[in-house]
Amino acid sequence: NDVERLRLTRKLNMNIFLAQLIESTNDTWGVDLFEVDALSNHRPLTHVALHLFKQRNILKQFQIRELTFFKFISAIEAKYRNNPYHNNIHATDVLQASHHMLNFSVFKNVFTELEVFAALFAAAVHDVDHPGVTNQYLINTNSDLAILYNDESVLENHHVTLAFQTLSTEGCDVLSTLNRKQHQMFRKMVISVVLATDMSKHIQHIGHLKTMVEIRRLSSSASSIIDPENAEDKLQILQSLVHCSDLSNPLKPLNLYLQWTDRIMEEFFRQGDLEKSLNLEVSPLCDRENSNICKSQMGFIDYVVHPLWEIWSRLTQPDCQPIMDILESNRVWIASQVLTEDDKHDGDDDGDDDKDDDDGDDDVIR
Numbered sequence: 473n474d475v476e477r478l479r480l481t482r483k484l485n486m487n488i489f490l491a492q493l494i495e496s497t498n499d500t501w502g503v504d505l506f507e508v509d510a511l512s513n514h515r516p517l518t519h520v521a522l523h524l525f526k527q528r529n530i531l532k533q534f535q536i537r538e539l540t541f542f543k544f545i546s547a548i549e550a551k552y553r554n555n556p557y558h559n560n561i562h563a564t565d566v567l568q569a570s571h572h573m574l575n576f577s578v579f580k581n582v583f584t585e586l587e588v589f590a591a592l593f594a595a596a597v598h599d600v601d602h603p604g605v606t607n608q609y610l611i612n613t614n615s616d617l618a619i620l621y622n623d624e625s626v627l628e629n630h631h632v633t634l635a636f637q638t639l640s641t642e643g644c645d646v647l648s649t650l651n652r653k654q655h656q657m658f659r660k661m662v663i664s665v666v667l668a669t670d671m672s673k674h675i676q677h678i679g680h681l682k683t684m685v686e687i688r689r690l691s692s693s694a695s696s697i698i699d700p701e702n703a704e705d706k707l708q709i710l711q712s713l714v715h716c717s718d719l720s721n722p723l724k725p726l727n728l729y730l731q732w733t734d735r736i737m738e739e740f741f742r743q744g745d746l747e748k749s750l751n752l753e754v755s756p757l758c759d760r761e762n763s764n765i766c767k768s769q770m771g772f773i774d775y776v777v778h779p780l781w782e783i784w785s786r787l788t789q790p791d792c793q794p795i796m797d798i799l800e801s802n803r804v805w806i807a808s809q810v811l812t813e814d815d816k817h818d819g820d821d822d823g824d825d826d827k828d829d830d831d832g833d834d835d836v837i838r
């Protein structure tokens with residue numbers, strides 16, 4: 473009957489739209505992964521990872537059965553918690569950004585298939601089972617995780633351990649076809665890339681990238697910046713690539729960036745609520761009673777994101793320029809809001825809400 477036909481037509485159109493969105497992850501920066509989440513019954517990581525690993529021919533190269541990869545990535549996705557920010561959509565975002573930057577021309581013929589596999593695997597699992605609180609909070613509350621990992625990169629150790637434990641779930645061992653040498657190298661690379669997403673390593677990333685860019689400037693003879701024979705340099709670049717992807721929210725189209733900002737602030741505020749209830753000092757940015765979201769974002773961009781991406785874009789010129797342009801325009805918009813936000817505090821709300829910051833339906837914090 474008509475109702476049934478209408479329902480099926482809608483379902484078909486949603487699947488066609490989903491397929492188009494997933495296809496666009498091949499070569500588009502800033503795919504709306506919130507849309508992919510909504511259309512994929514909240515399984516964006518499984519859909520996008522399966523698509524990208526097939527598109528890169530990784531499954532064929534390592535004779536990984538599609539069903540095994542599907543079971544593994546589904547098990548990983550199910551272990552991401554429904555935090556406002558550190559959830560499976562964020563994992564998909566970091567995976568897709570890492571995939572995009574591995575295609576930069578400066579990396580052509582640099583990485584082996586195993587290195588690409590390890591980097592994308594690390595991106596997909598890099599925050600699995602994140603509890604929605606920071607390392608410092610886990611340390612301050614004497615959590616089991618902090619005891620287990622002796623306060624050192626507590627979350628990041630947990631993410632990578634759980635990822636490898638998931639391989640031993642029935643039918644999930646995507647590494648079973650790797651030989652001993654490959655398995656050993658893959659494991660070393662994934663551990664180092666996931667541990668490198670700990671923000672306490674942020675300054676070291678900038679130092680390594682500066683050194684690499686400096687060497688390139690001096691040895692102007694070397695056509696390609698990266699020596700494909702230098703495994704250590706390549707591993708450092710993969711670490712920085714995934715770390716940059718983890719810090720890429722302010723470089724995404726404004727409507728996506730603002731949704732990530734809402735989500736991270738809600739996650740930080742919930743931690744602040746816990747700290748208050750435990751009579752602990754409230755961490756920076758975590759006090760929902762007095763926070764200025766735009767000022768925090770200005771600081772986050774100026775002191776954290778831009779210093780890293782500025783050097784990263786110098787290493788990866790010219791492909792990073794369009795992305796750096798988005799950062800610049802987003803920062804201008806944020807700065808304009810700071811002024812308006814101050815006005816609001818003066819009470820004379822001029823009321824001209826910039827339509828950009830209304831992303832239509834208020835994103836429900838899952």
Ligand SMILES: CC1(C)CC(=O)N(CC(=O)N2CCC(N3N=C(c4ccc(OC(F)F)c(OC(F)F)c4)[C@H]4CC=CC[C@H]4C3=O)CC2)C(=O)C1
Binds near residue numbers: 669719721734772
């Ligand atoms: C420098 C200041 C003026 C401004 C400032 O930021 N802080 C806090 C601060 O420097 N840090 C370091 C980064 C930490 N951190 N922060 C993340 C994050 C993600 C998205 C954000 O917004 C938007 F892009 F969605 C965001 O906005 C921020 F404003 F909150 C923060 C994650 C990054 C990677 C791993 C886990 C998350 C992580 O470890 C948090 C503490 C200052 O202290 C002062």
Ligand SMILES: [Mg+2]
Binds near residue numbers: 598599627670
């Ligand atoms: Mg993390």
Ligand SMILES: [Zn+2]
Binds near residue numbers: 566669718
């Ligand atoms: Zn992350």
